[in-house]
């Protein structure tokens with residue numbers, strides 16, 4: 175019995191070490207300050223602070239990679255979350271959203287932010303268990319949603335203005 179345990183322990187260690195060979199690429203692409211959320215939207219400091227604390231690890235190019243992101247299999251999940259997160263929403267490249275379909279896309283993203291934050295789907299719960307500092311209080315949620323709504327209205331108003339000029 176102890177022999178079986180010993181050999182399964184060794185087998186596990188070998189698999190664990192073998193897994194370290196598969197190292198996903200962790201990138202922090204350079205931030206172009208002209209393309210950030212802050213360059214394209216009005217972001218009050220309290221909103222900025224919440225987004226940076228709770229969202230930026232997965233939704234910006236300023237990810238703070240935790241130590242466990244160097245260890246498989248955690249590294250695979252973390253990189254996947256960051257790559258997916260950035261693809262869906264990247265505050266470092268907010269310009270991409272605005273370029274899509276003029277202002278409508280930014281409005282849709284702001285709507286999604288309200289939906290995800292209000293529904294407490296974001297930040298991801300697996301992330302929160304390791305990053306309790308990213309938890310959103312009821313007040314944080316209100317601040318984010320009020321801001322996103324105001325920003326959406328500002329954009330809608332501006333695109334309305336543009337249309338009447340044309």
Ligand code: HEC
Nearest residue numbers: 228229232255258259262263286287290291296297298301
């Ligand atoms: C641990 C990584 C992580 C954190 C932290 C995180 N997200 Fe996400 N987010 C994701 C991933 C991954 C997706 C892609 C959809 C999915 O797989 O659920 C996503 C999707 C979204 C979407 C949907 C975008 C779309 O196009 O459908 C919104 C909006 C969003 N997140 C907002 C936020 C906000 C706001 C915060 C901070 C309060 C936040 N997220 C924190 C990983 C994260």
